Amino acid sequence: MTTRRRIVQTCLAALPLALAGLSAAPAWAQSKVKVAAVYTVPYEQQWVSRIHEALKAAEARGEIEYKSSENVANADYERVMREYATGGAQLMFGEVFGVESAARKVAKDFPKTAFVMGSSGKVQAPNFSVFDNYIQEPAYLSGMVAGGMTKTGKIGMVGGFPIPEVNRLMHAFMAGAKEVNPKVEFTVSFINSWFDPPKAKEATFAMIDKGADVLYAERFGVSDAAKEKGKLAIGNVINTQAQYPDTVVASALWHMEPSVGRAIQAVKDGSYKAEDYGPYSMMKHKGSSLAPFGTFEKKLPADLIAKVQAKQADILSGKFVVKVDDSQPKSTAK
Structure with missing residues (x-):
């Protein structure tokens, strides 16, 4: 009885440490990545449809929580980006050709949010990645x-x-x-x-x-x-x-799936950095x-x-x- 009592007491003493270990697990391991996208045109427009479709597929697989806005005027683009970033978006997609400076300004103000944007410009460290249709x-x-x-x-x-x-x-x-x-x-x-x-x-x-x-x-x-x-x-x-x-x-x-998948995984494992996703649209990457x-x-x-x-x-x-x-x-x- 004494031996059995000691075993039980030892297990109970170790329980708080075990629970503490679980609570210390990375947040991404317990929840989906929160993704937002801001588009200046309708979802069915060719270019944007590729991004939207790839993100919807990731959502269907249970990898992300996805919110988006279509037909956003250039004058409203920055405001909508800020609303999503303030609302907890961890990763953001969109096309910023007409609103480059505004989008990059938002990225600077939210350094912990990952941005992957359609752009003719270069990457902006530490969090503003670009992509292009290199098809x-x-x-x-x-x-x-x-x-x-x-x-x-x-x-x-x-x-x-x-x-x-x-x-x-x-x-x-x-x-x-x-x-x-x-x-x-x-x-x-x-x-x-x-x-x-x-x-x-x-x-x-x-x-x-x-x-x-x-x-x-x-x-x-x-x-x-x-x-x-x-x-x-x-x-x-x-x-x-x-x-x-x-x-x-x-x-x-x-096919935007290779780029979208790469960005989601990088955010999940904490390795995300600003990079050019353009090459992942090429045939050898199935883009x-x-x-x-x-x-x-x-x-x-x-x-x-x-x-x-x-x-x-x-x-x-x-x-x-x-x-x-x-x-x-x-x-x-x-």
Whole structure:
């Protein structure tokens, strides 16, 4: 009895220490990472949809608590960021191209909050990381498809704004098209808006009237015009072939999951630091890809598919590197 009593007393004495050890465990091990995102455009806009979808997937897996705001005006962006940061957000995503200085100011005021923002600028220590849509590799491949499918030798390209994020994809697309068809001509136009489908549609109609039979749909609205006129379109960032089965031949897809997963894990294990997440959008990191040809699988010439597949293999092996050109592309059509 004495021995049994001593064992019980020893266990009871050790209990407070054991409980103290549990309470000292890192907070992230016991709760989800609190993530917030601020978007200047609707969730369905191509660029933002990739971030939003990746974060929603992490939320569905139970990794994070996710809150977000869409259609936030530039004038309100800083205020909304501050509200989320003050409310306990540990990690924040968004695109800050039009509000760079304001966003970076907020990051300075909340050094313990991790920021991962779409930006053309550089990282800002200790907590402001940047990312970009470095999907020029599949854009090059989709350009090869366009060059092989045009019958008039004229391709129309409609973009939002002539900024690096758009320019580099257009240049890669043009280079890919010229590899297959050196004589192809391009008409390039920018609508100076991130989300104005009617304006993009009108710009596309003008290109079709001048002979373009393949259109590069950097913005929403281009594929609608191509569909109405019976022309072909090449998608960008997202795959819209399901909505345009007889129009969208190929698409360069952007996958934000590698970047989002990396940021969440860094916050969880306490290793987060300001870094450039741009490279994680490249094909070798599964941050981008050429969409399956789907409804056009049997409509594309076999030799064209073979060329595209061979070039993709060279990209993945490092044998071929797609040039990054951030300068504004110009029309070459006469």
